[in-house]
Amino acid sequence: QQQVKQSPQSLIVQKGGISIINCAYENTAFDYFPWYQQFPGKGPALLIAIRPDVSEKKEGRFTISFNKSAKQFSLHIMDSQPGDSATYFCAATLNTGGFKTIFGAGTRLFVKA
Amino acid sequence: NAGVTQTPKFRVLKTGQSMTLLCAQDMNHEYMYWYRQDPGMGLRLIHYSVGEGTTAKGEVPDGYNVSRLKKQNFLLGLESAAPSQTSVYFCASSSPRTGHGYGYTFGSGTRLTVV
Numbered sequence: 001q002q003q004v005k006q007s008p009q010s011l012i013v014q015k016g017g018i019s020i021i022n023c024a025y026e027n028t029a030f031d032y033f034p035w036y037q038q039f040p041g042k043g044p045a046l047l048i049a050i051r052p053d054v055s056e057k058k059e060g061r062f063t064i065s066f067n068k069s070a071k072q073f074s075l076h077i078m079d080s081q082p083g084d085s086a087t088y089f090c091a092a093t094l095n096t097g098g099f100k101t102i103f104g105a106g107t108r109l110f111v112k113a
Numbered sequence: 114n115a116g117v118t119q120t121p122k123f124r125v126l127k128t129g130q131s132m133t134l135l136c137a138q139d140m141n142h143e144y145m146y147w148y149r150q151d152p153g154m155g156l157r158l159i160h161y162s163v164g165e166g167t168t169a170k171g172e173v174p175d176g177y178n179v180s181r182l183k184k185q186n187f188l189l190g191l192e193s194a195a196p197s198q199t200s201v202y203f204c205a206s207s208s209p210r211t212g213h214g215y216g217y218t219f220g221s222g223t224r225l226t227v228v
Contacts, residue, residue, distance in 0.1 A: 004155075006155075009153070032214055032215040034214075034215070034216050034217075036217075036219075041221075041222075042221055042222075043117075043203050043205075043219030043220050043221050043222050044156070044203070044217075044219050045219065046216040046217065046218075049214055049215075049216055051214070089155060089156065093215040095215060097163050098144045098146075098161050098162070098163040098169070099144060099207050099209075099215035099217075100158065100161065100171070101146075101158070101215070101217065102158075102172075103148075103155035103156040103157075104155055105153055105154060105155045106153075106155050
């Protein structure tokens with residue numbers, strides 16, 4: 001019930017294309033859904049996040065689409081650039097005295113120039 | 114602003130040795146966390162703390178201990194290292210008072226190899 005399932009495991013996209021990463025969760029008590037971006041040798045960095053009462057959130061080229069009834073959410077990267085090449089983690093957070101966050105397995109994105 | 118600082122960055126241990134990983138944050142965050150990252154498994158929560166003097170178990174606590182004697186520091190201990198503890202360890206912090214909702218600030222990690 002605590003799992004967050006992420007797909008695909010890896011993704012290759014042409015420069016200028018759209019990158020799409022999907023995630024699914026089971027526990028309806030999660031109330032915050034962040035995406036993290038990680039470059040090699042670095043720690044993950046918060047990219048964008050959404051609450052379950054919102055169906056979409058856009059920040060620049062990054063958009064989260066959220067489907068509460070299906071318990072699924074996705075990250076869309078528009079006009080993908082080589083600098084977006086990184087590992088992306090979806091996650092889900094429970095606020096139970098401290099913010100316990102469960103991470104997906106990660107998607108390694110490579111944007112071809 | 115240093116954010117979250119982890120020391121050491123790299124370490125090689127022999128099976129059975131002990132060590133302590135140090136995490137320090139300068140953002141006055143209440144909550145701190147230790148995660149381990151393994152290929153294909155994402156990040157898994159080891160232990161966390163909601164305040165000075167308090168700790169709690171996460172998903173994979175066995176073989177680890179933690180202490181939070183000061184608000185800015187969170188220590189992760191391995192009493193008797195095993196090869197299965199070879200991993201990259203990340204510390205993170207968060208606060209309900211920031212503008213990031215429940216988001217974390219991560220350190221740059223400690224790469225630990227147990228031989």
